[in-house]
């Protein structure tokens with residue numbers, strides 16, 4: 062069971078690979094076990110990074126997505142936010158020498174925080190929601206909607222609904238590392254439901270990729286051009 066689940070506190074985060082000591086192995090494990098090249102490329106494609114984009118990455122980890130996005134389009138502005146000091150340090154090392162406007166912020170994402178001079182037009186989160194408690198999944202999604210510029214989009218790549226053999230693979234890998242409590246709602250398909258109840262104007266699952274650790278889905282939630290009034294917390 063993860064520390065976050067045990068305490069129920071949003072500030073007791075689960076490290077990238079479930080345990081602090083495993084963080085140095087994170088990049089290797091993700092590459093070997095999740096068909097990373099395929100899902101990251103699909104995520105970058107659907108995000109279509111363009112010059113001037115303000116991209117906020119919630120739970121940016123060791124910075125791999127920042128490299129993929131800025132390689133695809135060096136003229137984006139990117140801020141990665143993550144509560145794990147070791148992951149942020151590794152992310153900062155990874156971008157040394159890379160062209161572009163890339164920054165990392167150690168801490169929890171909040172819509173109250175100003176990461177850019179204007180609201181982000183694209184927010185992304187990859188492999189984060191499956192490893193946080195249900196209340197934190199909901200908070201991140203509601204806050205992302207609040208933080209997004211009008212007309213903006215929220216992209217999620219993460220373990221979604223698990224069916225058949227994929228459910229067994231998910232149980233024997235991700236759920237062993239990250240615990241059942243935080244991960245089970247993802248396996249039961251909670252992510253699109255949370256997006257829909259947070260009143261995005263459209264929610265679509267654009268990709269479903271079977272891996273050795275379970276099915277990874279990509280969801281795209283969009284806001285209309287006019288900012289809707291926000292009754293949610």
Ligand SMILES: C[S@@+](CC[C@H](N)C(=O)[O-])C[C@H]1O[C@@H](n2cnc3c(N)ncnc32)[C@H](O)[C@@H]1O
Nearest residue numbers: 074075076077120121122145148187188189193
């Ligand atoms: C599995 S890693 C994914 C990292 C990265 N997004 C990627 O695609 O490789 C999950 C990350 O989420 C971070 N995290 C854990 N709890 C979080 C929370 N409540 N809010 C934001 N990030 C969190 C962890 O520190 C970790 O770096």
